[in-house]
Amino acid sequence: MYKNIKELLTLAQERNETLSQIVLENEVKHSEKSPEEILQIMSDRYEVMKNSAKKALEHPTSPEGNLICGIASTQYAYATGEKKNLCGDFINLVMARALSSSEVNASMGKICAMPTAGSCGIVPAVILSVAEERKAAEKDVLMAMITASGFGAIVTENATVAGAEGGCQAECGVAAAMAAAAAVELCGGTPLQSVTAFSLSLMNIMGLVCDPVGGLVQIPCAQRNASQAVNALLSADLAMAGVQSYIDADEVVEAMYKVGKLLPMQLKETALGGVAATCSGACLMKALPQL
Amino acid sequence: MNTSIFQVAGPVMIGPSSSHTAGAAKIGRIARQIVNGDFDRVTFGLYGSFDKTGKGHGTDKALLAGVMGIREDDERISKSFELAEQDNLEFEFYSVDLPGAHENSVIITFYKNGEIRSRIQGASVGGGNVRIVKIDGYEIGISGELPTIFVKQNDQKGVISHVATILADNGINIATMKVSRMQKKQDAICVIEIDDSIDEEILNQLKAHPYIQIVRFIACA
Numbered sequence: 001m002y003k004n005i006k007e008l009l010t011l012a013q014e015r016n017e018t019l020s021q022i023v024l025e026n027e028v029k030h031s032e033k034s035p036e037e038i039l040q041i042m043s044d045r046y047e048v049m050k051n052s053a054k055k056a057l058e059h060p061t062s063p064e065g066n067l068i069c070g071i072a073s074t075q076y077a078y079a080t081g082e083k084k085n086l087c088g089d090f091i092n093l094v095m096a097r098a099l100s101s102s103e104v105n106a107s108m109g110k111i112c113a114m115p116t117a118g119s120c121g122i123v124p125a126v127i128l129s130v131a132e133e134r135k136a137a138e139k140d141v142l143m144a145m146i147t148a149s150g151f152g153a154i155v156t157e158n159a160t161v162a163g164a165e166g167g168c169q170a171e172c173g174v175a176a177a178m179a180a181a182a183a184v185e186l187c188g189g190t191p192l193q194s195v196t197a198f199s200l201s202l203m204n205i206m207g208l209v210c211d212p213v214g215g216l217v218q219i220p221c222a223q224r225n226a227s228q229a230v231n232a233l234l235s236a237d238l239a240m241a242g243v244q245s246y247i248d249a250d251e252v253v254e255a256m257y258k259v260g261k262l263l264p265m266q267l268k269e270t271a272l273g274g275v276a277a278t279c280s281g282a283c284l285m286k287a288l289p290q291l
Numbered sequence: 292m293n294t295s296i297f298q299v300a301g302p303v304m305i306g307p308s309s310s311h312t313a314g315a316a317k318i319g320r321i322a323r324q325i326v327n328g329d330f331d332r333v334t335f336g337l338y339g340s341f342d343k344t345g346k347g348h349g350t351d352k353a354l355l356a357g358v359m360g361i362r363e364d365d366e367r368i369s370k371s372f373e374l375a376e377q378d379n380l381e382f383e384f385y386s387v388d389l390p391g392a393h394e395n396s397v398i399i400t401f402y403k404n405g406e407i408r409s410r411i412q413g414a415s416v417g418g419g420n421v422r423i424v425k426i427d428g429y430e431i432g433i434s435g436e437l438p439t440i441f442v443k444q445n446d447q448k449g450v451i452s453h454v455a456t457i458l459a460d461n462g463i464n465i466a467t468m469k470v471s472r473m474q475k476k477q478d479a480i481c482v483i484e485i486d487d488s489i490d491e492e493i494l495n496q497l498k499a500h501p502y503i504q505i506v507r508f509i510a511c512a
Contacts, residue, residue: 002292026292041297048303065347105306108349108369113419115299117309145300152299153292161299162417178299215344217307271344288347 001026005154005195005249012191019181019191020143023150042142042149048112049101049124056100061107067284068218069107072100075226087230090133094233095226097125102222115152115161118217119175121225123148126179126232130186140186148182151198158250159257163210164269166260172221172228173205173256179232180239189240199245199252200235201228206252207259209267211274213281214288220275302419305368310395311341311348314415316368317511319357321423321435322399322411324509331380332402333358336387339394341415351384354397363419393422429471429480435511437466437484445502446472446479453500454481461493478504 001022002008011022027038055061060070078085079092101121105111114123127148131141152161155174160166180197184190189197205228213219239245245252266273275281304313335354337345345351349369356371357363359380367374375382381402389396393414401408412425423433426441433439444450451470458465464486472479488510497506 008292023296027296030293031295038296042300045297045300045303065349108305108307108312108352108366110303110364110366111306112303113301113309116418117304117306117313120306146296149296149299150292153294153296156299157292157294164417214347215340216347 001029004158005151005198005253008150008154009191009195018143018147018185019150019194020147020185023146024143026150027146038146039139039142042145045112046124046142046145048110049114049120050128052101052104052109052111053097053121053124053128054100055109056103057096061103061109064107065288066103066107066218067213067216067288068103068222071222072096072103075099090129091230091233094125094129094229097128098122098225098229099222101125102218102225106216106218106222114148115156115174115178116163116171118163118212118221119171119225119228121222122172122175122229122232123179123182125225125229126183127186130183130233134187136186144182144186147185147194148178151178151181155253159253160260166257167263167268168208168210168224169202169205169256170260171210172224173202173208176205176228176232176235177201179229180235183232183236184239187236187240189236193239195249196243196245197232197236197239199247199249200238200243201231202252202256203245203247204231204235206256209263209274210269211267211276212269212271213276214285215269215271215276219281219284303364304419305353305364305366308348309419310415310417311345311350312353312368313363313419314395314417314421315341315345315350315353315397316357316361316363317419317421317435318397318413318415318423319354319399320360320362321421321433321509321511322401322413323358323360325411325423325426325441325507326401326409327507328360330401330403330408332382333380334383334385334400334402336385336389336398336400338387338389338392338396338398341395341397342386354399355382358399358401392424426480428473431469431471431480431482433482433509435509437486438488438512439509440483440485440489440497441505441507441509442481442483442497442503443505444479444481444500445504446474446476447502450479450500450502451481453503454483454497457493457496458483458485461489461496463487463489463493
C-alpha cells in the first residue's frame with residue numbers, strides 16, 4: 001500500500017480518510033487479522049502502557065539497581081502541588097507520566113516498548129494526557145496509537161529505531177515524532193498536520209546521542225522521555241497552528257538515519273561517551289545500591 | 292509496508308532492556324523446552340555485553356526466570372532468584388570467553404543428579420529477538436519466531452523422510468529445515484520450523500522411529 005510517509009499521506013488525502021485508517025488497512029492486509037482483532041491487541045498493549053505511566057506516580061519503585069527511583073513521584077508532586085510551576089500543570093503531568101514509565105522499566109517492571117524499552121514513556125504520556133484533556137473516545141485513542149505505530153513502522157523499515165545504530169534521536173526522537181503525529185490526529189488535525197508535527201519533532205532532536213550512564217537505561221534516558229514528550233506536544237501545536245516543516249518528512253527520516261551512521265560508536269549506546277563518560281556518571285555507578 | 296505496527300508497539304516485556312532482559316528470558320525459555328524442563332541445577336556462562344552490563348539489566352534474573360519457564364512479560368522475573376531457591380533449583384553464573392560469538396551470548400548448562408544433561412548456547416540479537424546457536428556442540432539456529440521441532444537421531448537413511456512424511460500426513464507445512472551432524476553415522480540433529488503448532492499425538496508419531504532418540508517441540512508465542 002505504501003512504502004513511506006509521502007505515500008501514506010497521499011492515500012489518506014485521496015480517500016479523505018485518517019492516517020490511522022490507512023495504517024489499519026495495511027495491518028489487516030499484512031497480518032491477515034480483522035480490524036477488530038488488531039484494535040483488541042492495541043487495546044491490551046495500551047493498557048500496559050497506561051499502567052506503567054501511572055505506577056510510579058505515587059509510589060517510588062524499588063531502589064535495587066535503580067538510580068532514578070522516586071523521580072516520577074517527585075515530578076508528580078510538583079505537577080499537582082501548590083507550588084507554582086512554569087510550564088503549566090498539563091505539561092508537568094505529562095512529564096511525570098513519561099518519567100513513571102521509565103522508572104517502572106528501570107526497576108524491572110512491566111512495560112510495552114514504544115518503539116523501544118528505553119523510549120517507552122513518551123507515546124503513552126502524550127496520548128494518555130491529550131486523550132484526557134480532550135475527553136477522547138476510547139476508539140479514537142486506539143486509532144491514535146495506530147497512527148503513532150504506523151509512523152514508527154515506516155522509520156523501522158526505512159531507517160532505524162535502535163540507539164545502538166542511530167543514537168537517542170532514533171529512540172526518543174522517533175518516539176516523540178510518533179507521538180506528535182498521533183496527538184494531532186487525536187485533536188482533529190489534518191493528515192498533513194500530523195506529518196508536519198512528525199517532521200518538526202524529529203528535526204528538533206536531530207543528532208541526539210545515546211549515552212546511558214553505566215550502560216543502564218536510566219540516566220539520561222528517563223529525563224529524555226520527559227523532554228521528548230514535551231517536544232511531541234509543542235511540535236503538534238506548531239503544526240496545528242500552521243507552521244510548516246519545509247523539509248519533506250521522508251527526507252527528515254533519511255537525514256536522521258544518516259546522522260546516526262555518522263555518529264561515532266562512543267555515542268551509540270556503548271556508555272563510552274557523552275554524560276556516560278563523565279566523572280559524575282562514574283560516581284553514580286559506584287554508589288548504585290545492591291549492584 | 293511489511294513491518295507490523297506491533298513490532299513498534301511492543302513487545303510487552305519486563306524492563307529495562309529488550310535485548311538484555313526480554314531476550315535473555317526468551318533464550319532461557321527455549322533452552323528449557325529443549326531439555327524438557329528436566330534438571331536440578333543450571334549454570335550460565337556469560338559473554339560480552341551480557342557479562343559486562345548484564346547485571347544492571349537483570350540479565351541474570353531474566354535468564355534464570357526463562358529456564359524456569361517464566362515469560363518475558365511476567366513480573367516474577369525480578370524475583371527469579373528467590374523462586375529458584377523455593378524450587379530447590381541450584382544456579383550459578385560465571386564469565387566465559389566465547390571467541391567469535393555474538394556480543395550478547397550465554398552458554399547454559401543443565402545438570403540432573405550431578406551429571407550434565409545438555410549444553411545450549413544462545414545469543415540475544417536485538418529487540419528481544421534471539422538465536423539458539425549451539426546444542427551439545429551441534430551448530431544450529433533456532434529463533435523461536437515460528438513453532439520449532441528439535442530432533443536428535445542416529446545419522447541413518449530414512450529418518451528425515453520419516454519426519455517429513457509424518458508432518459505432511461498431518462497437514463503441517465515445513466517452513467525451514469536444517470540437519471547437522473558431527474561425524475558420519477553417529478548422532479545427528481534436525482531443526483524444523485513449521486507454520487502451525489503440533490500436538491502430543493504428532494510428537495509421538497515422530498518419536499516412533501528406531502533411529503530417533505529425542506523429539507522436542509518449542510513454542511515461544
